[in-house]
Amino acid sequence: MITTLLYSMTGLLLFAMGLFTLFIHSHPLRKILAVNVMSTGVFLIMVATAYKPMPLGNIDPVPHAMVLTGIVVSVSVTALALLLACRVQETSNLDLLERKKQARIPEESRR
């Protein structure tokens, strides 16, 4: 039982960490990674759910099927999110603005 609890708590911790990063950071890539960490946390809890300390040592196969489906979904969603993030960077030129701003700051400080 203690093993299940350990894994579940780790999963919850991962979920919370991902959520925190998603809210705090503004960079698109960080946000995507945060969502990935969150989904990993949920999958970890699911895998832990499958473990049932029974006399025969059986495990529950249903959460495994759920985790597999979840991984497929999460891969495709991550691909889409990365593509959109690239498009945002290209079209809105956020990067360029940032670089200009950074280039300007040292100049001003020199004066």
Added chain:
Amino acid sequence: MISPIILPLIAGLLCFLLNRRTFAIALAAAVANLLAVCFLTYQLLLFGPMRCHMGGWQPPLGITLRSDGPAVLMLLMTAVTGLAITVYARGYFSHRILNLRQATQHQEQQRYFWPLWMLLLAGLNGLFLSNDIFNLYVTLEIIAIAAASLAALSGKPASQLASFRYLLVSLLGSLTYLLGVVFLYRSCGILDLDILQHHVANGPGIRAALALMSIGLLLKTALVPLHFWLPPTHANALAPVSVILSGLVVKGSFYLLFRLWFEIFTQLITPSALNFMGTLGAVAILWGAVQAMRQHRLKLMVAYSTVSQLGYLFIAFPLSRIDESIQVWSIVIFMALGHACAKSALFMVAGAVFLHLGHDRIKDLNGVRASLPIPVFAYGIAGVSLMGLPPSAGFIGKWLLLTSSLTSSQWWWALVIITGSLLAMIYVFRVMSRFFVIPEDYSVTTSAPLSPLLEWPALIMALISLFLGLAASWPMKILATGNTALTQVFPGGLP
């Protein structure tokens, strides 16, 4: 029963692979979907609610599809609106390809629009039919992926940013929902909704599951503190996409939320939780309407009006305690049906106006009435439904809300509903009066005439929302069938 899911899915794949005659395929799928849903309705009236075990596997292990009164009504709404959207999108894209420069870009947009739209339709139908909480998660994700890609289709920087945010928000919503599913599975060990109904008992795990699932779905439904993503996404997308997002996608997650609250977690729901949802709904009505009045662009105004109208759906929550559950279902279904028809008509009109004038700034809309009589007529009728004047569907919904709030002596909700209607009248008329002011030096022939495909779907949707109130007994009959008859079970194929 699986044909409403399979047909659009196959059509979407065909559209993507064949890359020719995509409109014909999509139209055929939309019509076939409508026919399939009509057949489902007929079956429902004949046999009562039905279950379909996919692949012949029984419920604790297999996935079940279910058609009952509310599900069939939502399917009907999706099918009718979907057909109108398909026709409208054809007119929209052919107009842009013919009349503007950058024709290749619009052809590209049209090429990707059809498969994504069909995929979204399949996801929505799956959401309404599915009877398994994990399967519902998968349909939520299908809808999120298709909707975010559709929103990004217009290619403008603003819409790209908005759709990226939209994707992240829906991901957050579905992950929270998934965590709730895990908690529920941990406590009960069952995914099927029918069996869950009897297994849910009050406990910390189940309360956490309820809270997580509700937060996730509220985020996707854009109830007020969580509505920040909706207006930029809906207003910056292409016109047919705005219609899809505002008319249908938001209803999907709301339907799921309502189903969970009033079928699965009925024992856990306390009056304070219901009042909390009602309060959020009331804030949504007022805040959305005030924001709608302050907007300078027509599409943003319509998007904020969606935020406001979604509030009415949540006002129904605290009224459920006293009345029979069938009464609440009919209120919610009526509000949802009326809003889907009226809002899709409004966004279609906004798109037509945008194509005609090249902008949608409200203060420069003078004299549109002279050049676009049919869309302006449609705008007026849809506005009637939003304000809730008889005989529209919005009137029936608001009337039921008012009577049940007064009979259950919760008069403060009635105040909010009336104020919301007044505010809706203000923001609808603010644009309407612009349409009718014709400046003296106004010439009617400003640009190429719009094709009838752009004008008539809007009018038809608006008329449906107007006359749904007169035919109110039919949806009531379909809803009532769900509660009386015995359940019919169909094994779906062999294992």
